[in-house]
Amino acid sequence: MENKNVLIGVAWTYANSDIHLGHIVAYMPADVTARFHRAKGNNVLMVSGTDCHGTPTTERAIRENKTPREIVEHYHKQYVEVFKRLGMSYDCYTMTATEFHEKHVQEMILKLIENGYIYEKTEPASFCPKCNKFVYDREVEVVCPKCGAVSKGDQCGNCDYVFQTQDLLKGKCRICGSQTEVRDNTNLYFALSKFEKPLREHFERSKQYWRKNTVNETYKFLEEGLHDRAVTRDLNWGVRVPLTNYDDKRIYVWIEAVWGYITATQLYAEQHGLDWTDWWYKNENRENLIYMFHGKDNIVFHSIIFPALLMATKEPYLMPEHCVSSEFLNVNGEKISKSKGNGWPMLDMLDKFDADSLRYFCIANGPEKRDSNFTFPEYHAMHNGEIVNKFGNFINRTLNYKGLDGVLPNGVLDSQIKEKIEGTYLKVEGCILKNNFKEALEHVMWLVDEANKYYDEQQPWIAFKEDKEKFNNCIYTCVQIIANLGNLMEPFMPFSAEKIRKYLGIEKPVWNFVAVECGKNFGKFEVLFTRLTEKDVL
Ligand SMILES: [Zn+2]
Numbered sequence: 001m002e003n004k005n006v007l008i009g010v011a012w013t014y015a016n017s018d019i020h021l022g023h024i025v026a027y028m029p030a031d032v033t034a035r036f037h038r039a040k041g042n043n044v045l046m047v048s049g050t051d052c053h054g055t056p057t058t059e060r061a062i063r064e065n066k067t068p069r070e071i072v073e074h075y076h077k078q079y080v081e082v083f084k085r086l087g088m089s090y091d092c093y094t095m096t097a098t099e100f101h102e103k104h105v106q107e108m109i110l111k112l113i114e115n116g117y118i119y120e121k122t123e124p125a126s127f128c129p130k131c132n133k134f135v136y137d138r139e140v141e142v143v144c145p146k147c148g149a150v151s152k153g154d155q156c157g158n159c160d161y162v163f164q165t166q167d168l169l170k171g172k173c174r175i176c177g178s179q180t181e182v183r184d185n186t187n188l189y190f191a192l193s194k195f196e197k198p199l200r201e202h203f204e205r206s207k208q209y210w211r212k213n214t215v216n217e218t219y220k221f222l223e224e225g226l227h228d229r230a231v232t233r234d235l236n237w238g239v240r241v242p243l244t245n246y247d248d249k250r251i252y253v254w255i256e257a258v259w260g261y262i263t264a265t266q267l268y269a270e271q272h273g274l275d276w277t278d279w280w281y282k283n284e285n286r287e288n289l290i291y292m293f294h295g296k297d298n299i300v301f302h303s304i305i306f307p308a309l310l311m312a313t314k315e316p317y318l319m320p321e322h323c324v325s326s327e328f329l330n331v332n333g334e335k336i337s338k339s340k341g342n343g344w345p346m347l348d349m350l351d352k353f354d355a356d357s358l359r360y361f362c363i364a365n366g367p368e369k370r371d372s373n374f375t376f377p378e379y380h381a382m383h384n385g386e387i388v389n390k391f392g393n394f395i396n397r398t399l400n401y402k403g404l405d406g407v408l409p410n411g412v413l414d415s416q417i418k419e420k421i422e423g424t425y426l427k428v429e430g431c432i433l434k435n436n437f438k439e440a441l442e443h444v445m446w447l448v449d450e451a452n453k454y455y456d457e458q459q460p461w462i463a464f465k466e467d468k469e470k471f472n473n474c475i476y477t478c479v480q481i482i483a484n485l486g487n488l489m490e491p492f493m494p495f496s497a498e499k500i501r502k503y504l505g506i507e508k509p510v511w512n513f514v515a516v517e518c519g520k521n522f523g524k525f526e527v528l529f530t531r532l533t534e535k536d537v538l
């Protein structure tokens with residue numbers, strides 16, 4: 001059968017703060033999936049970018065006396081560096097503040113207007129006469145009608161009441177302090193309510209692939225009833241509206257950021273002379289897969305909003321059926337927050353710790369079905385125990401065996417070990433395809449445990465002196481295990497996997513049993529990992 005086209009969309013990081021481990025745990029399964037499918041020979045396209053627009057970015061720019069572009073470029077640069085150092089194998093990592101993205105979002109907006117799914121509506125709204133603009137929830141200060149507290153207009157800081165449009169009409173502008181006026185405001189709206197039936201069908205078809213959190217959140221959203229959503233806002237930072245009379249408005253971030261999956265694919269295709277619809281349109285002759293990876297705060301944008309936009313184009317889009325939504329990562333049992341200072345910037349962590357080891361943590365302790373936790377003692381124990389003592393040590397004590405002189409002896413592969421290796425490929429594949437990444441890694445580590453057990457049973461340090469044939473068979477078998485770990489570890493620990501393959505002369509990762517030939521000369525192997533000590537904390 002022809003190879004599959006696999007599109008992997010990873011959530012877009014919002015450009016207003018340092019990227020930390022809490023983000024990475026939601027993204028890492030995407031890279032595992034991408035690397036696995038590449039090893040299987042599929043045409044993978046992994047895309048994402050920096051989400052540049054929205055009020056928190058403009059608010060930060062005002063606070064720091066910078067332009068929004070300066071803010072987003074600073075963070076974009078940081079994110080690109082973090083992903084590179086972590087080995088996130090994006091085929092295209094871009095940003096939403098580009099002319100390319102703007103042009104293609106505008107095309108989509110015009111198409112949806114043409115199809116009758118985006119329409120104009122005039123409604124009363126808060127206008128600040130001094131700032132000479134319409135002001136929105138976070139920019140308005142109101143007295144809470146429920147408890148009387150004075151609060152920002154998105155949600156009452158005292159009683160959590162979510163303000164309605166009516167409540168905001170009697171507020172003050174938080175930018176200049178003036179009383180706001182009520183004026184008619186015209187905006188574009190997306191007719192989400194028209195997609196209830198096809199979205200319910202999409203839900204029924206896709207929920208078999210989803211985790212519980214995605215099924216529950218999506219179901220709840222559908223049951224509450226679908227409401228049309230504003231497409232434009234009074235802003236000066238964002239994608240411009242391709243219509244006259246909209247000069248002081250921009251496209252609302254929810255609709256253009258999620259469309260970034262399409263524009264990033266289009267960008268990559270244009271740069272590489274490919275057809276972007278090969279990944280996104282239905283094709284009877286090929287089984288395509290579309291994955292979406294994100295945190296649980298982003299579920300409905302991927303399970304409802306984005307599919308609705310695709311449907312509204314009336315083009316033959318495949319629906320993104322494989323939504324993989326992570327729970328949250330806590331630090332020392334608490335939610336990551338700036339005020340607690342527990343969301344260490346990822347760049348600092350990469351300066352201090354091995355990238356593969358951090359990747360291993362993200363999967364082994366990934367918040368797949370419930371929130372998970374990071375503490376330094378647990379991270380140290382995992383690094384020293386599983387990575388250094390088991391994985392690293394097995395490779396080191398085989399390849400650097402004194403008296404081996406870096407040449408693979410003539411030996412016979414233990415048949416039980418061969419079966420175990422082949423079984424591991426199948427088990428890991430099955431788990432990755434079901435988005436059970438933690439369990440997939442456990443299967444690889446099971447093979448590492450079996451390898452160490454075999455080594456200890458064979459006692460090569462005795463056989464070396466007493467039974468050369470037994471020694472040769474043992475080393476030969478262990479080297480074949482290592483060669484296959486160079487494939488099996490590729491999705492999880494790509495830097496180590498590459499070092500192994502390079503050392504053993506294996507060209508590229510594949511997803512089947514590989515063997516190294518006798519006589520292969522490999523010289524000295526550099527130790528893969530070093531132990532962490534108690535001093536190694538941030
Ligand atoms: Zn209140």
Ligand SMILES: [Zn+2]
Pocket residue numbers: 128129130131132173174175176177178
């Ligand atoms: Zn004002």
